[in-house]
Amino acid sequence: MIQSLFTPFLFQSTAQAITPILFAALAGVLCGRVGVFNLALEGQILVGAFAAIVGSYFGHSALVGVAAGMAGAAVFSLILGYGATIFRGDPVVIGIGMNLLASGLTAYLLRVVFGVSGTFSDPNVVGLGRITIPALVSVPVLGWAFGRQSALTFAVWALTALISVVLFLTPVGLRLRGVGEQPAAAGALGIDVARYRSVTVLIAGALTGLAGAQLSLGAVSVFAEDMSAGRGWIAVVAVMLGRNNPLYAAAACVLFGFADAIGVNLQSHGLPSQLTDIAPYVATLLALVISHRRRTRASLRSRQSAPATEREGQRVGATNSPPLDD
Amino acid sequence: MSAFSSALKLAGDRLRIPPVALAIGFAALVGAALILVSGHDPMSAYVEIAKGSLSFEALPDTLNWATPLVGMTLAAAVPLRGGMVNLGGDGQLVIGGLIGALAPLFLPGHGALGATVGLALAGLGGGVYAALAAWGEVRHGVPMLISSLLLSYPAIGVTSYLARFPLRDVSTGLPQTLMVPSDARLYVLSGALNVGSLLIAAIAIAVVFVDQRTSAGYELRMRGKNPHFAKYGGVQLARQAVRTMFASGAIAGVVGAIIVLGSQFRFIDGALVTPAYTWSGLMAALLVSGEPVGAIVAGLFFAALQTGGFAMQRETSVPRVLTLVLQAIVILFLAMRRGLGRRT
C-alpha cells in the first residue's frame, strides 16, 4: 500500500493542493507583518473563486478569470483594510463577519447571476489549463510535482521567493516589518501606518484572489458554494506556525498539502472521503500542538501587556485578551 | 463606503439613532441594492420577510427556527462574555446530534427517560469536545480561536462517515441514521413547537442568572473586561477557560440533540451544519460582545430574519441566502462603528 501511495500522482496532487493554501498563507503573512490579523482568508478565497468564474465565463478567457478573481478578492478585502485601520474595528469580529458575508454573497450571486444553487460549471468557463514541461515530467518527485501544472502553481512559488526578498532586503520590506511590530515607532519616523496597512491588505486580497482562481479554474472549472472548505483557516494556521515568515509558512503549507493529497489518494484505495477529507485538519492540529508545546515552555509568563500586534490579534468585542495562563 | 458610513455615523449622532438600528438600516440599504441587481423589488421582498416572520400565522415557525439559533447564540455568548471565542460550534452540534440520535436507540430506558438521557449525554459530549480546545490552550498554548474551529472538521467528517456507513438506515438510501422510537421524541406543544423550545428558554434564563447573580458569572465578566485584572484578583483562568468552554459546548450539544429528537427524529448528514445555526448564533453574540440578554434578543431577531427569508424566497423568488448577507453586514457595520468610538 505504501508503494502504491507514493505515486507521481501523489506529488502532483500535493503541489496542486498547496497552491491555494500557500497563496492565502502569503496573504496572511503580509497582513501579519503589518499587524493586521487576517481571519478573513477563508472568505476572501471564496470571493476570489467566484469572481474568477464570473470573469472567465463572461470574458471567455482564463486570464480574465484570474484578473477578475484578484480584483474581486481585493475589493472584498477593503472591508478588512479599512475596518482594521481607519475604523479600528476588531479584526477577529471583522474576519468572522467577512467569512459569513463571503459565504452568503457568493451563494446569493450564484443564484442571481447563473440561476443555479450548489455548484456551477459551464463549457463557457475557460479553465487555466496545464503547462507541461517535457524535460521535467519524468524527473522523480520534482518532475512529478511540477511537470504538468497550472501557471498559478508555478507562480505561487515565485511569489513566495519574491515576497521573501521584498520583506527582508528592501526598504519597503523593512518598513512593513516595523509597521507590524511597533506602529507607534514607525509612525514617529514618518511612516504612514494606516496607508501601509491598507495597501498591504489590498495586495494580500489580490493574492487570496489567486488562491480562489486556482480553486475554481485550476484542476476543474467549477464553482461550488463554500468551496474554500477550510483552506483559508489552514492558511491562518500556516501563518501562525510560520510566525509571519513566508518561507516557514510555505513549509507548513507543504505539510498540509501533502496530508491533503494523501487523503485524496487514500480515497482511491477505498477509504470513504468523509474520513480522508479530515487529514489536512488533523495534520494542522497536530502541527499546532507540537509547535506550541515547545513554545509554551519557553515563553515568559508575564502580566505585562502583550505587544500591540499580538493584542490586536486577540481582541474580541471591546475586550482584551492577551495570552494568559495560570 | 467609508465616507458613506461616516456620514451615517454623523447622522446617527445627530439624531441619536442607536447604532444597532443604524446598522440594520445600512444592511437594509445594501440588501436593497442586491435585490435590485437580481431584478426584484426590495420593498416587497422586505414586506414578505416581515410578514413571513412576525405575522400571527408565521410566529410559531419563527419560534421553531429560533430554538436552535438562540441555543447556538447562547453557546457562543457564554465564552464571549469572558473574551473567549468558540468557533467550533458546528463540531459540538453534530456530536450532540449524533449522540441524541443514538442514545434512545442503543441505551436501555424508554420514552421521556430515553430522551432525557440522550439530551444529557449530548450535552456531555459537546461539552467535553469544546473543553478539549480550551485544554489545548491552557495546557499547550494552542490558540483556542483556531483550534476550536479546526476540531469541527474531524467531528463533522467522522459523524458524517458514521451516518453514511456503519450507522446508516439502509432502508432509505439517504445518509441518515435509523429513526428514534416515537416515544423518545420530544413532546410536541403545538404544531411544530416542542419541549425543546422550552428547554432552550430555560437554558437562556439560566445563562442570564449565572451571568448576573453568581460568583462564577462575575468572574467571567471580569475576565472579559480585563483578564489580567481577573488573574490578579485570584481568578483561576485556566480552570475557568475549560469550564466555560465545557458549558458552551454542552449547550451546543444539547441544541444538536433537540433538533434531532424534536424535529428530524434521526441524525441526517449535513442537516445540522447546513442551516449555519452556529455562525448566525456567533454573529448574534458578537453583536453584543456576549452580553446574554442582548444576545438572546439578537438571536431572536436573526431567527425572524431567516424565517422571513423563506417566505421572501417563496413569494418573490429573491434567494433567501440574502438574509445571511444582511446579518453579516450588520455585524461588520457594528464592528467598525464600535471601532470609531474606541478611537479616542
Add this chain to the structure above:
Amino acid sequence: MAEIAAAGIVKRYGGLIANDGVVLSAERGEIHGVMGENGAGKTTLMSILFGLQAPDAGEIRVRDAPVCFRSPIDAMAAGLGMVHQSFKLFGSLTAWENIVYGAEPKRGPFIDRRAARDRVAKLSEHHHLAVDPDVQVGDLSVGVRQRIEILKALYRDARILILDEPTAVLTPPERDALFAVLKNLASEGRTVLLVTHKLHEVTAITDRVTILRDGRTVANLRTADTNAGEIVRAMTGRNVNLKVAKRPLPPGDTLLKAVDVTIASPSGKHVVDHVSLTVRGGEIVGIAGVAGNGQNELVEALVGLRNSDGGSVEICGRDVTDADVATHRAAGLAYIPEDRAAVGSAAEASATDNLAMGFHRSAPLASGPFINPSAFAERARALIRRFAIRIASERTDVGTLSGGNLQKIVVARELSHESPALIAEQPSRGLDVGATEYIHEQLVAERDRGRAVLLVSAELSEILGLSDRVLVMFEGRILADLPQERANVQNVGLLMAGRGAEAG
C-alpha cells in the same frame, strides 16, 4: 536668535488645561532644562514642539522662522529629534535597521546594508555612543536602547534634541555617560532640551532652565545664577517635606518570607538570583533599585502571578511557593500592582465590580455560589466614602477616573482585605503630590496596624521616606539590607548602580 522658541502655547483636553500660555526659548548650543512636577505640562509641551499634537493656540519658531508642525515628520524636517520616555524601537530588528528605518540608503531596489552599517558605525564612534549595529534591539539593555534612540535622531541630523526624562531608566554611571554625550552635542552647536523632574540633574548639566507649574511657565532661570531652593519653590510653590511621620514600633512576627527565590529568563539568565527577604508585622521594607533589575519578576513570584525556578515563599507561615494567586491571597496577602490600569482594575467595569474582586466568593457579598448585587453596591459606596474617591456613582466605569482616583480604587480594595501582608509596587507613580501623600499615609497606617508592608519603588525618595528597612536590588540580587538610619541617598544610590564596595 533663539534656536527654538515657543510662545503662548495653550492645549486643552476636555475640561483640563495641560498647557496654559507656556513660554520657552532655547539658544543654539545650549542644554536647556525643562522642569516641573508630574502633571505640570512638560510632556504635553514636548509633544507639541515635536508635532505629535497640535496646540490650541500659540506660536513656535525655529531659528526665527514660524513653523506649524502637523506631524513629527514636519518636526524632523525642521531639524528636531526626540527621545521619548518609553522608547519607540523595533525589538526584532537590528540596531542599524532601527536607526536607518524610514530613511534607508539604497542600492538599486535593495537596502544598501553596508552603507547603512558604515554610517551607523561612524555616527556611533563620533558621538561616543557605543552600539553594535548588528545586535537585535530586543536583547539590549535600556542604556544601549537609549543610545540607539539618540543615534536615530542624529542620523537624521537633528539640530534640536528633545529628551523626555532620559535618566529615569539609567543607573548613575549610565547617566553620567549620557550627560557627557549631551555636553558634547551642545559643544557641536546642537540644542538639547532636557525634560526632567530631578533637581540635581538640572544643576549638574543645564545652562538654563524653564520651570512649569500647572501648565504655566513660572520661571526661566540661568542655572549658574540660581539654587536648588529657588527651583523647588518655583516647581511646587511651597517647601515640601517627603519624610512621613512614623512612630517607632517593635517589629512583630515574620509575615512575608522569601528564601532563595530564583527566576531564569528564556535565555537562561537569572533575572532574580537567589533572593531572600523577610518582612515582619509593623514594618515597611522598601526595595530600591533602577527599574528592570528583577523587581517585577520577584513581585510576580511573591504574589503568585508567576512560577519561580527555585526557592520558596511563605505568607503568614504558610508555604505558598508556586501556588496560584487565590492561594496567596487566602494566606493573607494584598497587592497593589505597578500598573493600576492594565492589572489593578478593569476600565470598562463599574466601581462596584472593581471593588468587589476578591470579596465575591464570601459573605456578605456572596452566599454559596450566588452573589448579592445590593451588597456589592453597598460595599462600593462605603469604600468610596471612606477613601474619598471622586466618582459620579458606584455604577460609573472606572476607566473614566483620573490616575489618583483609580489608584484609590485599587488601594481601597486591597486595604479593605485587611490582609496581614501587603505588597505595594510603585504605588505613587504618576500621581500628583496630594494623591501621593494620601497613599503614603495609608501605607504607614497599615504598618502602624501591625501589618507587614513590602514597598517596591524606583523613586528613591519614596523608599527612604517610608521604609524601616531598605533592600537594594541590582541585576536580580539583593545587594544590601540597611536599617532606615543607615540608608541615605548616597549609599543607596551607589548600591543601585551596583557599586557596593564604594557604598561601604
